[in-house]
Amino acid sequence: MPNILVLVEHDAGTPRKVTNQILTAARGLGADISAAVFGEGAGNAADALGGYGAAKVFVWDSPDAHGYATETQVAALEQAIAQSGASIVLAAADPFTSDVVARTAIRLKGGVVTDANDLELDGDRVLVTKDIFGGEMTSKCFAKGEGPQFITVKPNAFTAEEGGGGSPEVVSLDISLDDKAKRAKVVDVVEAESGGRPEMTEASIICAGGRGLGDEKGFELIEQLADALGAAVGASRAATDAGWYPHQHQIGQTGKTVSPQLYIGSGISGAIQHRAGMQTSQTIVAINKDAEAPIFSIADFGVVGDLYKVLPPLIEEINKRK
Amino acid sequence: MRIICPVKRVPDTAATKVIADDKTLDRDAGEAILNANDEWSIEEAMRIKERTDGTEVIALCMGPEQAQTTVRKALSYGLDGAIQITDPAIHGSDAAATARVLAAALRDEEFDLIIMGNQSSDARSTLVPAMLAEYLDLPALTYVRKLDLDDRTLTAQRETASGYVVVESQMPAIVSVVEAINEPRYPSFKGIMAAKSKPLETKDLAAIGLDAGEVGLDNSWTQIVEATPRPPKQAGEKVEDDGSGTVGAQALAEFLAGKKFI
Ligand SMILES: Cc1cc2nc3c(=O)[nH]c(=O)nc-3n(C[C@H](O)[C@H](O)[C@H](O)COP(=O)(O)OP(=O)(O)OC[C@H]3O[C@@H](n4cnc5c(N)ncnc54)[C@H](O)[C@@H]3O)c2cc1C
Ligand SMILES: Nc1ncnc2c1ncn2[C@@H]1O[C@H](COP(=O)(O)O)[C@@H](O)[C@H]1O
Numbered sequence: 001m002p003n004i005l006v007l008v009e010h011d012a013g014t015p016r017k018v019t020n021q022i023l024t025a026a027r028g029l030g031a032d033i034s035a036a037v038f039g040e041g042a043g044n045a046a047d048a049l050g051g052y053g054a055a056k057v058f059v060w061d062s063p064d065a066h067g068y069a070t071e072t073q074v075a076a077l078e079q080a081i082a083q084s085g086a087s088i089v090l091a092a093a094d095p096f097t098s099d100v101v102a103r104t105a106i107r108l109k110g111g112v113v114t115d116a117n118d119l120e121l122d123g124d125r126v127l128v129t130k131d132i133f134g135g136e137m138t139s140k141c142f143a144k145g146e147g148p149q150f151i152t153v154k155p156n157a158f159t160a161e162e163g164g165g166g167s168p169e170v171v172s173l174d175i176s177l178d179d180k181a182k183r184a185k186v187v188d189v190v191e192a193e194s195g196g197r198p199e200m201t202e203a204s205i206i207c208a209g210g211r212g213l214g215d216e217k218g219f220e221l222i223e224q225l226a227d228a229l230g231a232a233v234g235a236s237r238a239a240t241d242a243g244w245y246p247h248q249h250q251i252g253q254t255g256k257t258v259s260p261q262l263y264i265g266s267g268i269s270g271a272i273q274h275r276a277g278m279q280t281s282q283t284i285v286a287i288n289k290d291a292e293a294p295i296f297s298i299a300d301f302g303v304v305g306d307l308y309k310v311l312p313p314l315i316e317e318i319n320k321r322k
Numbered sequence: 323m324r325i326i327c328p329v330k331r332v333p334d335t336a337a338t339k340v341i342a343d344d345k346t347l348d349r350d351a352g353e354a355i356l357n358a359n360d361e362w363s364i365e366e367a368m369r370i371k372e373r374t375d376g377t378e379v380i381a382l383c384m385g386p387e388q389a390q391t392t393v394r395k396a397l398s399y400g401l402d403g404a405i406q407i408t409d410p411a412i413h414g415s416d417a418a419a420t421a422r423v424l425a426a427a428l429r430d431e432e433f434d435l436i437i438m439g440n441q442s443s444d445a446r447s448t449l450v451p452a453m454l455a456e457y458l459d460l461p462a463l464t465y466v467r468k469l470d471l472d473d474r475t476l477t478a479q480r481e482t483a484s485g486y487v488v489v490e491s492q493m494p495a496i497v498s499v500v501e502a503i504n505e506p507r508y509p510s511f512k513g514i515m516a517a518k519s520k521p522l523e524t525k526d527l528a529a530i531g532l533d534a535g536e537v538g539l540d541n542s543w544t545q546i547v548e549a550t551p552r553p554p555k556q557a558g559e560k561v562e563d564d565g566s567g568t569v570g571a572q573a574l575a576e577f578l579a580g581k582k583f584i
Contacts, residue, residue: 069461069462069463069480069489069491070452070462071461094483095440095448095464095465095481095482096464096465096480096482098448098449098452099452099462099464102417102449102452102453102456103452103453103455103456103462105418105453105543106418106421106453106456106457107456109543110543111416111418111542111543111544112417112418112447112449112543112544113544114446114447114448114449115446127547131552132446132549133339133444134335134446135552136339136551136552137339137341137549137550137551137552138549138550138552139546139547139548139549139550140546140547140548140549141544141545141546141547142544142545142547143543143544144543144544144545145418145543180459183461183491183492184461184462184463184489184490184491184495185489185490185491186487186488186489187477187488187489187490188487188488189485189487189488190479190485190486190487190488191484191485192484192485194484199483199484200483201483205583229583229584237501240501240502246502247467247481247500247501247502248481248482248483248484248485250501253335253358253443254358254359254441254443254500254501255501257446261583262578262581262583272335272336273335276335279555280552283581283583284555285574285577285578287570287574291560291562296557296560297555297557298555298557299557299558299560300558300559301558301559301560301561301574301577302557302558302559302560302561303560303561303563303570303571303573303574304560304561304562304563304570305562305563305565305567305569305570306563306565306567308567309563309565309566309567309570310563310567310570310571310574311567311571312567312571313567313568313571313572314570314571314574314575316571317571317572317575318575318578318584321575321579321584322584
């Protein structure tokens with residue numbers, strides 16, 4: 001049986017959805033599963049992680065985990081891998097987590113495969129299915145270094161289902177940090193107003209707006225649509241460049257790659273660089289007044305019309321049906 | 323101060339991708355360009371150069387011989403020189419092997435800062451900056467949307483899903499930047515002309531002291547088994563609104579309800 005360590009994403013000890021999804025995927029591989037959870041409140045996560053199949057949980061409950069950039073967590077992950085004896089490490093395809101994984105992998109001479117959509121076992125190897133070139137192609141690949149196999153998994157690639165363990169064995173890690181691990185220090189954390197909306201890469205529905213909105217105020221309409229659907233808000237580069245919406249919401253080649261169950265693009269033409277970030281979405285809906293807009297060629301449903309006319313009655317209708 | 327900008331030659335996003343028999347991307351099949359994200363790192367380095375006397379900016383590129391056009395393009399922004407690492411043994415290197423090459427190339431170079439794109443548009447791994455930092459034993463500040471320099475102290479805003487965190491570090495360090503950091507300039511005519519005569523050092527693996535057994539397809543730590551084009555998506559139903567908005571809205575609501583989204 002493969003021995004898998006899952007690196008946990010959490011908010012003050014509550015595991016994030018993506019972690020439950022990864023634990024479910026690890027169970028699907030018929031593995032011995034342990035989890036590593038770092039940061040303040042980490043200790044509170046153990047039982048929840050057990051509920052998704054972690055038999056053992058390595059805990060480093062310390063403000064140092066997020067008080068510095070990357071390297072403190074590299075030290076902790078290295079320890080957790082050594083103590084668990086894992087040959088496979090699964091983590092979320094999240095920018096900062098990928099940094100931790102990348103540095104740890106170099107230390108342990110293991111290969112890293114990013115952005116997995118699916119995992120299957122092939123002998124001792126995990127064969128990863130992933131999109132490449134912005135979803136133009138899919139590929140199967142694996143990690144083959146002499147160290148463990150490191151794989152980052154895309155949010156929503158798997159459906160989280162409880163199962164497995166119960167109360168896991170908890171191992172408290174004792175991490176001694178040298179000055180080097182602390183050389184990049186976090187001095188401030190600034191949270192933008194999220195309006196209670198989910199994060200884009202984790203959302204199952206994304207409502208995106210583009211230049212066709214005409215101005216910053218247009219995004220209020222996109223936010224209303226998003227709130228009616230419990231969705232996240234995305235934007236094209238034309239919209240983020242104009243300063244109508246923050247860059248972290250940009251979808252596309254130089255923004256985020258998303259594949260939600262539903263993407264609704266309003267006033268977005270569907271340029272190739274935008275499609276490179278959303279064309280793997282399960283269902284694509286486009287609202288555009290130009291019947292020739294390229295986005296329609298990949299849309300499952302299109303409305304040719306003025307978004308300022310179509311969206312208000314649509315929002316009303318959705319709210320009515322709720 | 324000396325700043326290094328690693329730059330990558332990538333296929334144009336619109337170019338058809340061809341996978342060769344060894345499962346690597348056929349890099350001669352379509353048009354190749356300078357990775358877009360590396361234009362922001364170049365811009366950021368040039369802004370530091372322009373406000374800090376005695377600053378030199380050097381491009382570093384690992385790539386085939388043809389990558390020289392990419393390096394010249396990078397130089398046209400006003401950089402002082404470039405290093406290109408070219409060797410047949412490099413073909414097929416993954417992120418870690420690429421980082422080994424870049425690290426070896428920098429081992430005997432003096433530098434204070436490495437500024438690079440957060441992602442290449444073809445591999446899109448985002449791994450190279452952190453891996454390079456590990457090989458060079460440097461701190462890495464990735465996904466930076468704003469960078470300030472005060473003597474030897476760097477203060478960076480790292481973009482997060484829900485805002486940003488401010489991180490402080492001393493030089494030398496590696497910084498990877500996101501699009502929000504600046505608006506890159508266009509190369510001037512003067513810059514394009516000057517790029518042709520800027521110093522460009524081309525080195526092979528032996529020259530950077532790296533063994534061929536540490537790089538390339540066979541010595542990478544990842545392997546691609548297959549790569550297949552995704553079947554083209556079929557366009558679905560398209561409803562023409564009559565100008566009232568309600569026709570389009572009703573039809574779309576029905577569609578969403580049918581799919582159980584509402
Ligand atoms: C290197 C590079 C990287 C890039 N990276 C990205 C990226 O990451 N993400 C990205 O999105 N783009 C990216 N781009 C830019 C991309 O090429 C397009 O310019 C951009 O996506 C266009 O945004 P848009 O669709 O909002 O605007 P436009 O292309 O201008 O489209 C606006 C659309 O709105 C429609 N419209 C106007 N008014 C209305 C109305 N009242 N009702 C309904 N429809 C209306 C119009 O018909 C039009 O189709 C990149 C470009 C380059 C060169
Ligand atoms: N072959 C290369 N030569 C020089 N720099 C590279 C190369 N590959 C990647 N990089 C750098 O690493 C960054 C991130 O790329 P990646 O990790 O491939 O997504 C790029 O923006 C470049 O700055």
